[in-house]
Amino acid sequence: MQYLEFKINCKEDFREILIAELAEVGFDSFLETDTGLDAYIEEKSFSRESYQEVVNRYQDAADLEITEGMMEKVNWNEEWEKHYDPIAVGEEVYVRASFHPAKSEFKHEILINPKMSFGTGHHATTFLMLSHQLTIDHQGKRVIDIGAGTGILAIMAHKLGASEVEAFDIDEWCVDNGNENFDLNGMKDVKMGLGTVREVAPQGTFDIVLANINKNVLLDELEIYASLVKKQGNLLLSGFYTHDIEDIHEKAKSVGFKLLSQKDKDNWAALIFEKI
Missing domain, CATH: 3.40.50.150 (Vaccinia Virus protein VP39)
Structure with missing residues (x-):
């Protein structure tokens, strides 16, 4: 199973919007970066036409710069260690990866080691x-x-x-x-x-x-x-x-x-x- 990779530089205000729009056209995994986001879609699910419609819609407003590539399935833990910080949900829940230290002051602690899956609390x-x-x-x-x-x-x-x-x-x-x-x-x-x-x-x-x-x-x-x-x-x-x-x-x-x-x-x- 091969994934197409799109490294997207954009204005910060458009990062979440682009994630939502690309998810609507089949992209299933995203990694937020300092300059925008990386977006991934299984090659067989990719529609160039649908993707291009999203790009055209936000090209000028979001100041998009995109590099396309292809990659095999990999373990994402190393990449996430570079970008993934723990989060707190109120004063009750602490979401962290296994490489982060625990915090005993929270009532609930959730361990998430994400690969190419959506849902880390961020x-x-x-x-x-x-x-x-x-x-x-x-x-x-x-x-x-x-x-x-x-x-x-x-x-x-x-x-x-x-x-x-x-x-x-x-x-x-x-x-x-x-x-x-x-x-x-x-x-x-x-x-x-x-x-x-x-x-x-x-x-x-x-x-x-x-x-x-x-x-x-x-x-x-x-x-x-x-x-x-x-x-x-x-x-x-x-x-x-x-x-x-x-x-x-x-x-x-x-x-x-x-x-x-x-x-x-x-x-x-x-x-x-x-x-x-």
Whole structure:
């Protein structure tokens, strides 16, 4: 499996926007750098036309400079050590890699050794989802993480006392990485599945469903999420901009959810719904 690599220099204000736009056209892995970002996509999934539309849209405003290349699958831990710093979510959660020292003053510590997987807590959507999780009772609950990436939200659910945790992603590298991160966090009995929600077809219902993906996928799959959430259970969503809240809210309402809470950070949004 070969990946195409795009080293993108851009204005700092456009870094997060470009990540979101490229994710919409199939890019599945990103590494933020001092001058912009590196973006990766599996060669067979790459559409030059869709990619070029994004580049043309932001070329002048973001002052884009792009170098293209190709690479084989590699271990990303060394690269991440150069760029990946620990983060704190409030005063309760500390997210770090295994090469960072522990901090005992935090109630919850999450170990994430990312490879080419999205979700380290640095991106606003992951941060927001973790923040929302801290407000929801997970004790003894059945939880599923859809599009789990590194598995960080599933790990948070485990740390918060969930009795059963499931997770899956469409990317094989995410699955491998997620399983490694589960082991690091004492979740050896949890194995990440591979596929979309339709392909995985989770069985039964859940107290909490987590989905940090993107607007189009969420809108397409919300009806399925409604079938997975127990009555009075919670659905936590992110992966979209604040200006997309209305669209997400309207769709969620149409399939039986009411909005309980919302947070935003850097123009990204995250919502908590309850099944009614």
